Structure formats: structure tokens, C-alpha cells
Amino acid sequence: MKIAIxxxxxxxxxxxxxxxxxxxxxxxxHEVHFITYSQPVRLALLNPNVHYHEVNxxxxxxxxxxxxxxxxxxxxxxxxxxxxxxxxxxxxxIPHAYAxxxxxxxxxxxxxxxxxxxxxxxxxxTLVGNHPFYKPAVSFxxxxxxxxxxxxxxxxxxTYKLFNIxxxxxxxxxxxxxxxxxxxxxxxxxxxxMAKGDERIITHISNFRxxxxxxxxxxxxxxIQQGIPAKLMMVGDxxxxxxxxxxxxxxxxxxxxxxxxxxxxxxxILSYTDLFLLPSETESFGLAALEAMAWGVPVISSNSxxxxxxxxxxxxxxxxxxxxxxxxAENALKILKDNSVLLKFKENALxxxxxxxxxxxxxxxxxxxxxxxxxx
Ligand code: GMT
Numbered sequence: 001m002k003i004a005i006x007x008x009x010x011x012x013x014x015x016x017x018x019x020x021x022x023x024x025x026x027x028x029x030h031e032v033h034f035i036t037y038s039q040p041v042r043l044a045l046l047n048p049n050v051h052y053h054e055v056n057x058x059x060x061x062x063x064x065x066x067x068x069x070x071x072x073x074x075x076x077x078x079x080x081x082x083x084x085x086x087x088x089x090x091x092x093x094i095p096h097a098y099a100x101x102x103x104x105x106x107x108x109x110x111x112x113x114x115x116x117x118x119x120x121x122x123x124x125x126t127l128v129g130n131h132p133f134y135k136p137a138v139s140f141x142x143x144x145x146x147x148x149x150x151x152x153x154x155x156x157x158x159t160y161k162l163f164n165i166x167x168x169x170x171x172x173x174x175x176x177x178x179x180x181x182x183x184x185x186x187x188x189x190x191x192x193x194m195a196k197g198d199e200r201i202i203t204h205i206s207n208f209r210x211x212x213x214x215x216x217x218x219x220x221x222x223x224i225q226q227g228i229p230a231k232l233m234m235v236g237d238x239x240x241x242x243x244x245x246x247x248x249x250x251x252x253x254x255x256x257x258x259x260x261x262x263x264x265x266x267x268x269i270l271s272y273t274d275l276f277l278l279p280s281e282t283e284s285f286g287l288a289a290l291e292a293m294a295w296g297v298p299v300i301s302s303n304s305x306x307x308x309x310x311x312x313x314x315x316x317x318x319x320x321x322x323x324x325x326x327x328x329a330e331n332a333l334k335i336l337k338d339n340s341v342l343l344k345f346k347e348n349a350l351x352x353x354x355x356x357x358x359x360x361x362x363x364x365x366x367x368x369x370x371x372x373x374x375x376x
Contacts, residue, residue, distance in 0.1 A: 001369055002031045002084060004076065006100065007091040009040040012207060013287035014121035017151070017174050018091040019043050024177070024362050026050045033083060035075055037068070041264070053079050069099040076103035080114055087369045088116040090145075093124040094134060097141035104144075115372035117365075118145035120169070122155055122284025122305070127211065130162050139163045146372050149365075152306030155284040170368065173309065174285050175361035176294040176353055180267070191272035194258065195231040200336045202230055203273040203297070205266060205288045206280075208238025213302075215240075216279040216325050218247045218257070220300065223329035225256055228336055232257045233269055270295040274342060275332055278307070281322055286310050293353040298345035300332045310356075316349040 003025060007018030019040040022032040026049035033051045034040060045052060055075045057066045076099065079085060088103070090096035097118040104116055118141070123129075129138040142148055142165055149170045150156040156169045195201050202221055206212040221232040234244065234257060241259065248257045263269065270276075276292035278301040283289075285306045289299045293310075299317035301307045311317050318331035335345050 001025075001366075001373065002033070002086045003369065004033045004035055004079060004085045004088050005091070006035050006072070006076070006088065006096045007040065009036045009038045009043075012123075013174070013285070014091045014119075014124075015040055016042055016287060017121070018089075018119075020175070020177060020358065021089075021362070021365065023047070023050065024358055025366075028362075028366075031083070033079055033085060035072070035079060051083070069095045069102070072096070072099040073102040073106065076100065077106045080107055080112065081110075085114065086373050088114060089119065089365075089369070090116060091119045092121055093118060093138050093142055094129055095137075097145055098137055101141050101144045113376045115146040115376055116144075117147040117149065117368060117372060118142060119172075120148065120150040120155055120159055120284075122151065122282075123211075125150075125155060125159050125162060126282055126284065126305070135163065139165065143167055146375070147368050149368070151285040152309050154306035154309065158284075158305075170364075172361060172364045172368075173356060174287050174290060175356050175358040176290050177358045178294055178354060190268065194233065194272070196229065199229040199231050200224075200274045201233060201272055202275045202277060202332070203233040203235065203269060203292065204277045205235040205269075205291075206238070206278075208236050208240045208244070210240060211281045212238075212240065213279045213281055213322070214244045215247055216323065216328075217277050218244055218251065218253075219325040220277055220279065220328045220332060221257070222251050222253055223326070224332050224336070225253060227329075227333045230256065230336070233273065234259045235261075235263050235266065235269060237261045266291065267295070270297055273297045275300060275336060276317075277328070277332075278302070278311075279320075279322070279325070279328060280304065280307070283307050290353060290356055293349040294356075296346040296350040298335055298342075298349045300328050300335075302328075310352075312348075312352050315345075316352040317345065 005022045008015045019042045026032045057071045090100045100116045204217045276299045282305040299311045302322045303319035320327040
């Protein structure tokens with residue numbers, strides 16, 4: 001098949017999922033065209049089946065806001081015609097499904113019919129899309145998609161609750177490529193550089209937005225390190241980072257917390273992590289938690305959104321009510337204090353992650369593409 005993938009190219013989960021999906025499709029022999037405003041961060045282009053087309057939006061002083069949707073829909077039209085693309089897969093409803101629908105209409109005018117698959121990722125629905133200014137456009141573009149998927153049952157339920165959606169939504173969970181998680185013995189493990197032998201390593205990875213409850217991460221760690229020797233790795237960047245740095249100073253734990261900023265070495269960090277923290281206000285899925293579990297790292301998370309569909313209570317970790325940092329810290333200590341308990345949780349985390357192996361999930365998308373193409 002010839003597939004166009006539209007996504008956000010940044011460090012966010014939706015971009016990562018879209019990129020990994022496209023790369024795996026290309027490995028299977030499909031022709032994949034990424035169409036976005038800059039090269040996705042995890043996109044390796046060394047595959048003849050992978051193409052990347054940049055959407056350029058020339059700056060023009062008259063426009064207070066540059067018209068990205070217009071440029072994207074025009075680019076989609078041109079690329080579909082040039083490469084004879086058979087299906088559009090847009091990740092994130094805003095504005096991708098909207099631009100995709102416009103491209104479909106323009107193509108129809110020229111006698112070209114192409115199906116559009118829209119994948120809902122979470123923030124497009126629960127945070128941004130629900131804003132009254134966006135609501136009609138988001139409802140419209142979801143309803144006009146040929147196929148709609150969501151990354152968890154919880155997000156599917158929220159979408160029906162928040163919008164007037166008449167379409168069936170297919171739940172296809174996010175996935176992980178487990179084969180790549182084998183530590184290359186030639187790459188030195190940096191554990192000893194990061195922490196002393198007796199210190200447990202705790203990690204948090206996110207875009208440091210309010211929804212991630214970064215102060216809770218620090219508070220949980222503060223309690224953990226009162227019980228056992230530990231270090232905290234804070235990976236990522238965003239509006240809440242500076243506040244978190246000050247909070248560490250206030251709590252007198254700056255020497256125990258390392259702020260990495262955005263990193264391309266997430267796998268390396270996870271390979272020596274003992275516990276992952278994700279106390280978010282909400283998560284449609286929690287891809288970062290799954291990535292940690294794929295490295296055999298147990299997870300302490302909140303129980304909101306789709307997190308309970310990924311992190312299994314008492315098996316791969318523990319889940320608590322949002323903001324209950326005391327319970328989260330107690331559960332963390334339960335796992336970390338005893339080597340044999342930690343080992344059991346590590347094994348469990350990996351076996352839960354195996355359910356989300358890309359090999360199990362990819363056929364679900366391929367099937368939807370094939371059915372959508374056949375209908376046209
Ligand atoms: O909030 C983020 O981390 C970014 C956001 C995105 O759109 O990239 O993540 C959303 O999509 C991810 C991939 O499907 C999910 O794993 C995240 O849970 C979801 N974030 C939220 O729902 C807050």
C-alpha cells in the first residue's frame with residue numbers, strides 16, 4: 001500500500017506512535033510518506049520505502065497566524081497526486097483531520113477518491129479539542145473521517161461523552177517495538193555514572209506540561225529518598241521544568257535529581273532505571289509508561305484516563321488517585337525496598353509490555369487501511 005502519515009514531529013507521544021508505525025509499515029514493504037512541518041524526531045530515513053515531505057508555511061506579515069492547515073491540505077493534495085497515495089492516516093484531530101478532510105474534497109473535485117483514517121491520541125480530545133472554540137471543527141472532522149481509531153477504551157468513552165460523534169471508534173492501543181530493547185553489550189552502561197551502587201534509579205519522562213503534575217513527581221521522589229538511597233532522572237522539557245528545579249532546591253534534594261532536558265537516549269536511561277513515575281492528571285494511554293515497562297521497569301502512576309489499560313495494579317506497578325503522592329511514595333517503597341519484590345515487578349512489567357508488541361498491533365491498522373481502500 002501507499003500510505004501518507006500526518007503527525008506532529010515533536011517529542012510528544014502521538015508523533016512517536018505515528019513515526020514508529022510508519023517505519024514498521026515501511027519495513028514490511030509498504031510505501032510510507034510522512035507529511036509534516038519538520039522531520040519527526042524518531043524518523044530514520046535510511047529506507048527506500050520511507051519518504052518525508054515538508055510542509056512549508058511562508059511567513060507573511062499580513063497574517064497574524066500563519067495558515068498551516070491550508071499549506072498542509074495543499075501539500076496533501078499534491079503528494080497524493082504525485083505518488084498515487086492510497087490512504088491518508090492522520091494522527092491528532094487538530095488540525096490534521098480537518099486539513100485531511102479539505103484535501104479529500106479538493107481531490108474529489110479532480111476525480112480522486114481517497115480514504116482518511118484518523119487516530120485520536122488524547123490531548124486533541126480531552127484538553128484542547130473540548131475547548132468551545134474548536135469543538136464544532138473537531139466533531140465535524142472526526143465524523144467526516146472514513147475510519148476513526150483511539151488509543152484506549154477510556155479515550156473512546158471520553159470522545160463519545162465530549163463530542164457528538166456518530167462514527168464507530170476502533171480502539172487500537174499504542175505499541176512498542178520489543179526487539180530493539182536488547183542492550184548492546186558493546187555500549188557501556190552508564191548506571192555507575194548516574195548513581196552509586198546502592199542507590200535506586202527513578203525516572204520520569206514527559207513534555208513537562210501541567211497535565212503531567214511535575215510537582216507531584218518531585219514530592220513522590222522526596223518521600224522515596226527519605227526511605228532508601230535514590231536518584232531521580234527527569235527527562236524532557238516544557239513549561240513546568242523551571243518550577244520543578246526550584247522545588248528541588250526548596251526541598252534540599254538538588255544533588256539527587258538530574259534534569260536531562262529532551263533526550264534521544266531514552267532507551268539508555270530506561271535500561272538502568274528501577275522505577276518509572278507518571279502521576280499525570282490524565283493520560284489517554286501513557287506511552288512513556290509502556291516504553292519503561294518494555295525495559296522491565298515497573299510504574300507508579302495515577303489511575304486516570306487510560307493508564308489502567310497499560311499499568312496493571314499490583315502487577316506491573318501501582319495506581320493511585322491523582323494527587324495522592326503519599327500513597328504513590330509508599331507503593332514505590334514497597335517495590336524498591338526488597339530486591340526480590342523489585343525483580344518480580346520488573347519481570348511482570350516486561351510481560352505486560354509484551355501484550356503491546358508492535359507485531360500484535362500493526363496488523364490491526366493494516367486491516368483497517370485495506371478495508372478502507374477497498375470501499376473506495
Ligand atoms: O501529553 C503528551 O504527552 C503528548 C500527547 C501527544 O499528543 O503526543 O500524548 C497523548 O498521546 C500519547 C500517544 O497516544 C498518549 O500516550 C498520551 O497519554 C496522550 N497524552 C494525554 O492524554 C495527556
